[in-house]
Amino acid sequence: MFDWGTEYLQAIWDTVLMVGISGAVTFLLGIPLALLLVTTMAGGIFERRGLNRVIGSLVNGFRSTPFIILLVALLPLTRVLVGTTIGVWAAIVPLSIAAIPFFARVAEVSLREVDPGLIEAAQAMGAQRGHIIRHVLLPEALPGILGGFTITIVALIGSSAMAGAVGAGGLGDLAIRYGYQRFDTTVMVSVIALLIVLVSTVQLSGDWLVRRLLAKM
Amino acid sequence: MSNLSEAQAWATDVGRSARHASVHVAGVPAPDQLSVAFEGVSKQFSSGDGAPRALHDVNLSIARGQIFGIIGRSGAGKSTLLRLVNRLETPTAGAVRVNGRDVVGLSSAELVLLRRRIGMVFQHFNLLSAKTVWENVALPLKIAGVPKQQIHEKVDALLELVGLSDKRDSPPSRLSGGQKQRVGIARALVHDPDILLCDEATSALDPETTHAILALLKDIRRRLGLTIILITHEMAVIREICDSVAVLEAGQVVETGEVWRVFGDPRHEATRSLLRPLVHDLPEEWSARLHASELGPRPRSEPVEVVLDLRFTGADESQPELGLLLNRLGALSQKISLIHSALEPIQGRMQGRLVLAVDLPRSLGLASVDTGLTPPVAALVAAAGKFADKVEVLGYV
Numbered sequence: 001m002f003d004w005g006t007e008y009l010q011a012i013w014d015t016v017l018m019v020g021i022s023g024a025v026t027f028l029l030g031i032p033l034a035l036l037l038v039t040t041m042a043g044g045i046f047e048r049r050g051l052n053r054v055i056g057s058l059v060n061g062f063r064s065t066p067f068i069i070l071l072v073a074l075l076p077l078t079r080v081l082v083g084t085t086i087g088v089w090a091a092i093v094p095l096s097i098a099a100i101p102f103f104a105r106v107a108e109v110s111l112r113e114v115d116p117g118l119i120e121a122a123q124a125m126g127a128q129r130g131h132i133i134r135h136v137l138l139p140e141a142l143p144g145i146l147g148g149f150t151i152t153i154v155a156l157i158g159s160s161a162m163a164g165a166v167g168a169g170g171l172g173d174l175a176i177r178y179g180y181q182r183f184d185t186t187v188m189v190s191v192i193a194l195l196i197v198l199v200s201t202v203q204l205s206g207d208w209l210v211r212r213l214l215a216k217m
Numbered sequence: 218m219s220n221l222s223e224a225q226a227w228a229t230d231v232g233r234s235a236r237h238a239s240v241h242v243a244g245v246p247a248p249d250q251l252s253v254a255f256e257g258v259s260k261q262f263s264s265g266d267g268a269p270r271a272l273h274d275v276n277l278s279i280a281r282g283q284i285f286g287i288i289g290r291s292g293a294g295k296s297t298l299l300r301l302v303n304r305l306e307t308p309t310a311g312a313v314r315v316n317g318r319d320v321v322g323l324s325s326a327e328l329v330l331l332r333r334r335i336g337m338v339f340q341h342f343n344l345l346s347a348k349t350v351w352e353n354v355a356l357p358l359k360i361a362g363v364p365k366q367q368i369h370e371k372v373d374a375l376l377e378l379v380g381l382s383d384k385r386d387s388p389p390s391r392l393s394g395g396q397k398q399r400v401g402i403a404r405a406l407v408h409d410p411d412i413l414l415c416d417e418a419t420s421a422l423d424p425e426t427t428h429a430i431l432a433l434l435k436d437i438r439r440r441l442g443l444t445i446i447l448i449t450h451e452m453a454v455i456r457e458i459c460d461s462v463a464v465l466e467a468g469q470v471v472e473t474g475e476v477w478r479v480f481g482d483p484r485h486e487a488t489r490s491l492l493r494p495l496v497h498d499l500p501e502e503w504s505a506r507l508h509a510s511e512l513g514p515r516p517r518s519e520p521v522e523v524v525l526d527l528r529f530t531g532a533d534e535s536q537p538e539l540g541l542l543l544n545r546l547g548a549l550s551q552k553i554s555l556i557h558s559a560l561e562p563i564q565g566r567m568q569g570r571l572v573l574a575v576d577l578p579r580s581l582g583l584a585s586v587d588t589g590l591t592p593p594v595a596a597l598v599a600a601a602g603k604f605a606d607k608v609e610v611l612g613y614v
Contacts, residue, residue: 121343124303124414125357125404126332128325135356139347217346217388 007174012194014169017088019156022095026152030100031145033059034107035133041112045119045129059101067159070094071166091168095159103152110144111137143213150206154199171195251317252412252444253279253302258311260297272297272468275311279461281411284438284445286455286476288491289465295448298465299414302446303335304328316411333361336405340417342397344389344404351376351385354403361408375403379433395426402433406441413437415447419454431458452491456480456563464488477566481530481606497559499526499572499611507612511577511584511591522574522614523594524556527605531566537604545600549593552576571605574614 037059039045040052062070071094075085078093114137122132138145161172171191179188258275272294279285289295300306301313304320312319320331344353354375358368376382379399389397398418405413415434419427435458438445449455455462455476463473466487472479483489498504503524511521529537537560546553557572577593584591590598594610601608 115341115343117339117341117343118345120305121337121339122356123305124332124335124337125360126329126408127357127360128329131360135360136345140345142347213347217390 008190008194011169011171011174011191012198014088014173015157015160015171015198018091018095018160018163018168018170019153022092022099022160023149023153023156025092025096026099026103026156027149029096030103030152031107031138033100033104034111034145035137037104037108038111038137039129039133043116045132059104062097062101063105065098067094067098068162068165070098071162086167088163088168088170090166091160091163091170095156095163098159099152099156102155103149106148106151107141107145110141110148113144114140143210143217146206146213147210150203150210153202153206157195157199157202171198250281251278251314252281252283253277253446254312254314255298255301256312256314258298258301258308258313260294260301260306260308260310262297262309272308275468275470277463277470277473279444279446281444282438282442283460284434284447284458286459286462287446287448287465288450288452288455288462289448289487290491291450293465294468295465296416299416299446299448302412302414303332303337333357333408334410335412335414336402336408336410337414338398338401338405338416338418340420342389342394342401342421344397344400346388346390349386349388350381350392350400353389353400354407357404357407371407372403375406378406378437379403393426394422395429398422398426398430399433402430402437406437409441411443413443413445415445417449418447420449420451427454428457434458450491452480452495456495460564464491475564477531477564477568480563481532481566481568497557497570499557503556503572503574503614506614508614509612511594511613521577522552522554523577523597524611524614525573525575525597525601526609526611527571527573527601528607528609529560529567529569529571530606531563531568532606534566537567537571542601542604545603546573546575546597549597549600550575550578572611573601577613 033055036055037052040048040055042049042052044052065073071091074094074097077097078090079085081093082089084090118136118140119132122136127135158172160168160170161176163170164173164176171194175188175191175195178184179191255275255277258272260272262271275298287295287298297306301308302315302320304313304323308321312321314320315331315335320328323331345356348356351372355368355372358371363371373382373385376385379402381396381399381403384392384396384400389400392400401418402413413434418434419430422430431454434445434447437443445458447454447459459476461474462476462479463470464479464485464487465471466485471485472483472488479488480492483492507524511523527542543553552575554574555571556574558570560567560569560571562568575597585595588595590610598608598610
């Protein structure tokens with residue numbers, strides 16, 4: 001007997017787990033990558049144009065590759081990192097690797113918009129590059145970075161639907177297996193409704209956080 | 218007025234040479250009294266807009282405790298020059314000495330120490346929007362690893378000094394322009410610097426606020442005895458607070474000296490052009506009526522007045538003695554009227570012009586070949602020349 005309640009709860013939990021963990025990983029690794037992109041560019045505080053070009057191309061390469069291909073291509077790496085190629089954990093690796101370059105580019109834009117005058121003021125007061133990153137770049141760009149992170153999380157929720165390909169489950173997978181492949185419109189519609197609630201919650205909380213930060217500025 | 222030939226515009230130095238001997242000539246300060254010295258500094262670079270900019274062989278000495286102004290049109294290179302002092306810019310040639318030490322070869326650790334000795338204030342304030350007023354002022358100390366207790370004392374005292382104690386927890390966005398600049402000044406002073414660099418610190422402010430900020434800078438110099446180097450494109454700022462000024466034009470220092478000297482007797486076209494907004498011209502109704510010659514298109518029987526322009530450059534530190542001047546001129550003419558005056562003290566030296574219309578005695582005589590002036594006019598010019606630094610005949614009405 002098919003237990004609808006359990007099936008939905010499991011799917012929600014799988015999605016939250018996949019998006020939550022890959023989101024956290026994306027945040028932790030995407031920000032350093034964004035900082036690397038911003039500080040090594042021409043005129044940046046760690047200007048290294050060659051390195052900047054290499055990293056930039058790499059980021060573009062990952063961003064150009066369709067997620068479903070990345071999912072399969074990264075299987076060997078996934079096995080090394082999490083010891084398995086199926087299930088939720090197997091999906092987290094490609095999800096993160098796809099989301100990091102995306103988020104890094106979004107965060108890069110916010111970091112690049114920090115007034116160069118502020119960096120100059122910090123240099124004039126004797127700040128070193130670490131200080132500038134910590135006290136100027138990150139705090140000043142934070143609202144933009146958080147706005148970008150909200151977008152990244154929403155994109156992750158979308159990509160996680162494809163994680164069914166490695167048996168990771170989740171809401172998207174439920175919609176594909178029952179709603180699409182078995183023509184079960186009820187499942188399809190209810191999953192989409194759940195996804196709308198999830199995406200809206202993420203977007204609204206993100207917006208609220210950004211508004212709160214901006215209000216203090 | 219412009220159609221008057223130079224021969225008619227006759228200036229005299231008669232009677233002034235004796236007084237000049239006593240005028241103090243500003244010498245170059247002794248090396249240990251120097252705060253900043255540019256020695257043969259050049260810099261080539263291209264700015265953001267692609268136009269090639271450069272500094273050519275800049276030599277300047279800035280004495281300790283001075284307020285030194287660098288003025289120039291936009292693109293003249295003043296911003297770059299200022300940034301050489303705390304090495305936000307590096308020269309391609311020459312030396313920049315701060316307290317006697319060339320800053321060009323400093324290691325990054327030495328650079329940090331140097332920059333703590335030099336505060337900087339910016340045109341657009343450059344305050345961190347994610348931090349409160351208090352945190353902005355505290356940041357330089359926090360970065361330097363100063364103990365919390367000390368930071369608190371210092372920041373509170375400085376906010377008091379700039380009159381912003383009640384705004385300590387506000388974000389900078391809630392402040393007015395003048396208040397933001399006060400925060401910027403407090404932040405620049407937090408390390409007790411020897412030198413304060415002001416990059417167009419008042420250019421984004423309205424005249425009233427500009428005045429208040431300049432007064433604050435003067436007060437700070439008086440209290441803390443630091444050297445202030447400021448760049449501006451407004452001569453009014455230089456006049457209001459500077460001791461000395463350098464005029465920068467296309468990357469070169471074209472004129473430098475004490476402010477009253479440069480204002481009283483500008484030598485370079487760039488200086489004159491920068492001074493133009495401050496120069497009070499002869500009123501239109503007079504300049505339109507001026508004639509180049511005494512005869513003019515009028516019957517010989519009508520009275521003629523000569524218009525004399527008495528210039529005061531401030532070379533004489535005493536106040537112009539108007540009573541004596543009028544007595545002397547009065548002995549030569551029945552009627553003297555003041556038609557225009559613009560005199561004001563700069564650094565305590567009276568400067569500007571006094572334009573008088575003087576009735577000419579009827580016996581005109583022959584004009585001198587050298588000066589183009591008739592004897593009565595020459596006598597008036599000579600008499601006025603005993604009081605003013607320069608006397609010019611503007612024309613006749």
